[in-house]
Amino acid sequence: MTQQLEIEFKNMLTQAEFTHLCICFKITDQHFHAQTNHYFDTQNFDLKKLQSGLRIREVQNRFECTLKEPATGIGLIETTDILSKSHVQSILDGHSVFHANEVSKRLQSLKIDPNDLRILGTLLTERAEIEYEGGLLVFDHSHYADTDDYELEYEVSNEKAGKAIFESFLTQYSIPRRPADKKVARFMSAVNKK
Known part of the structure; x- marks a missing residue:
């Protein structure tokens, strides 16, 4: 078991912006790896109500179960x-x-019975990651519910510095600010529209 604080900034991209950034950073198909996310919640969406998310991620025959909860601050x-x-x-x-x-154990502390969980669905992401200005720049192309989307993430350990670097990056590459919902929220929105 590991537990860590995740600080990241996200922005949705158009396919053209995504392709342009990949060219600028010399990211080729060989840099991408596939990961499959299976999302879970209860019938009443108790995790969603707690602004939390639960997934099992498969990457190259490694299976990680991750619960994400809001941190203090x-x-x-x-x-x-x-x-x-x-x-x-x-x-x-x-x-x-x-x-x-x-x-x-964490689910039980949130008053959620693991027996009540059900699978919501599956999302496939092709991901490439590079080190950038002391953080990790992540390029995601996701496929779900007849939808393709493109997202840029910047994972950092310092919120203030990371925000300034990310905003400067978007300005430098003339990318409009487009806030990105969590992948599970985008997935559920697409499923509900079908």
């Missing part, structure tokens, strides 16, 4: 457990109760 607290492929497959097939040691 800025950012999100992420609690992550590593799961086995067979356990994840059993959960996705509906044959196994959701269980991840530390994440389940």
Whole structure:
């Protein structure tokens, strides 16, 4: 189990902006890796009501279960457990109760019974990451519910400095500020429109 504070700035991009940035930073198809996010909540969307999110992420045969909760002040607290492929497959097939040691403890502290969780759906992201000005610049192309979107994230450890760098970056590359909802929120919005 790991627990960490996540501070990130996000902006939606057009496909043309995304392609332009990839050219500027010499990011090719070989730099991208696929990750699959399976999102969960209760029938009554209790996690959403708490401004929290739960996912199982698959990246190159590694399976991470992550609960994101609002942190005091800025950012999100992420609690992550590593799961086995067979356990994840059993959960996705509906044959196994959701269980991840530390994440389940956090869920119970939020008064959410892990047995009440259900899968909302799956989102596939092609991701490339590069170091930039003391942080991590993340290029995401996501596919879900007949939708493609493009997003830029900047992950930092210092909120004030990171915000200034990110805003300067957007200005430098003539990218309008387009706030980005969490991926799970964009996913649910697209599903609800279908």
